[in-house]
Amino acid sequence: MSEVIDVRGVTRRFGSVSALDDVSFEVEENTICGLLGRNGAGKTTVMQLLTAQDFVTTGSISVFGENPVENPRVLDRVCFIKESQRYPDDFTARHVFRSAPWFFRGWDAAFAESLIADFRLPVDRRIKKLSRGQLSAVGVIVGLASRAPLTFFDEPYLGLDAVARHLFYDRLLEDYAEHPRTVVLSTHLIDEVSNLLEHVLVLDEGRLVMDLPAEEARASATTVTGAATAVEQFVAGMPVMHRDSLGGLLSVVVGPLNSESRDAARAQGLEISPVSLQQLVIRTTDAPAREFEASA
């Protein structure tokens, strides 16, 4: 196993607020890793710390085996495209694509050109005059064409419409397959990217609440639906994560079910459906809020 990112006990405080609280994880080389969680969970903070744009309060970070802070050897191989990236006044997209190769040695100009055409980006218009979607496209194109061995995407596609987003996912997958690199992707549009991810990290209020291979995360919960009595009978003894009922119909979320159990359930007329990654993350990160509601 070769990890490209190693985070140990990292806390980032702003005054009395902990943006990150004792977070530890590793990211393996040449995998696509999803950094998921609600707004304000700390996803951007993690990325800023990993790219040395921000500094830890406590804990240690190692990227490519070294501390990334003020470390050109590491930062040369990193590209971080923020959702809210600021560009110098009067810059056009053309300026961005012309200067990018000076900083990213793997820059593929032909790839950039084809992406510009794909996203229909007006490269000679001032960045200030670009629409939200076009602005996001600039960031996406830099991230993709940089071929940086470690590329971060911090919700850079928020301004993109569904077509453009899927274009991004397609191009990312294609390029990743041909030129493997480590990609860390943060988003709250989880279901859209769920199948792209190999590993899943979920943050909630600054804490790491899930750190699993995507396959395991996807398999970690199942929904059983059917007549209330039949369902209760079937799930008796299993830890239940969630219950939804409508009249005589009951829908219950339990842990992983192997194929025998699934077949047995179907034989009893019960419906087995997957729990999407998005639903899983929502449930995992919803708990504190519901606890608060319950106690109020």
Next chain:
Amino acid sequence: MTTIGVTIPRATRSSTLDRILAVVRLHFINPKGFIWLPLAIMAFIFLVNYLVWLIIFATVTAPAEQADVRQGLQYSGASLFIFVYMMVVAVQAINLTFPFAQGYGVTRRDFALGSAVAFVTLSALFSILWTALSLLEDATGGWGLGGSMFTAAYFSDGPWFERFFVYLAAFLFFVFIGAATAAAYVRWKAMGMYVFFAALTVAIVAAGAIITLTGSWPAVGEWLAASWPVGIALWSLVPTLASAALGYLILRRATPRS
């Protein structure tokens, strides 16, 4: 469990020079605000001055009075504007390019060094231009009107290298003060900038107070008259370098929070 972390092969590492050069190019890639705007402003100021001279010398016709006016013109403040504007140029360059450079994975050290090189280069280019224009001004007898913009009393009227040095020192002084101010802004936002200026003001007022209380103004005046302009230019390099160093120290812990 032994995990072998991934490390960086020697062959693909870039050199410090490459990186600094990349930052320099980044500052110059969009010359509009960096080069053309200052020059355009200067050209405009010059034009306005020229018209004023035309008007003055059309109405003031007696030679004695004209000589008087020419004396006065030597103290015109218009020629100083561009230097103060260089502060604005530096502030914009740092403030806008820093977050962008951070996104490109540039270290703060490389950014500071690269920006410093860019500023020195820009100042040198402008100084060359100004020196040429000042020589031209002399040669044309003040643009045919006895006007004085590039050879105002503030600057040197000696040989070209002296003029060049004075201009360069002046440009560098304002540029690096601007850079330090911008660093304060980037690190601590508006509050930081106000505090920075306040501190600067206090320092200047304090210096003035000390000089007044020790009755040293005459001595200061003499020293200024004697060392102007080259001596002063040399001395100005001290605060210039101090600003540059201060700016870097401030920038070292700055984050590009938008």
Next chain:
Amino acid sequence: MDDARPLFAQIAESVENDILSGALAEESQVPSTNEFAAFYRINPATAGKGVNLLVDDGVLYKKRGIGMFVSTGARAMVVDRRRASFTAEFIAPLISEAARLGIGPTDLATMIEKEGGV
């Protein structure tokens, strides 16, 4: 692709379906892992896992430097395996759904014969 089973298993199943239907002939070349990934829009590692599952089962085999091919006898292998799970996967749910509608096994058999055109 919205089943409760792991993605890689769904990929494997999809390839098996093609082998069953004859769309993928024995000894013919299968698309590469990257092509699978691009087509289904999933991570290449996941696609790779699904393909490797079939290689482990002997349904596919690797020709070094060229790619993945359907083994001889693969179709028979898939048929055997599917037959084994046929009862649990299809028959049992059919019977239970029919029971819910008050259709007993004998009536069910008649319906099947009629539908099957026997």
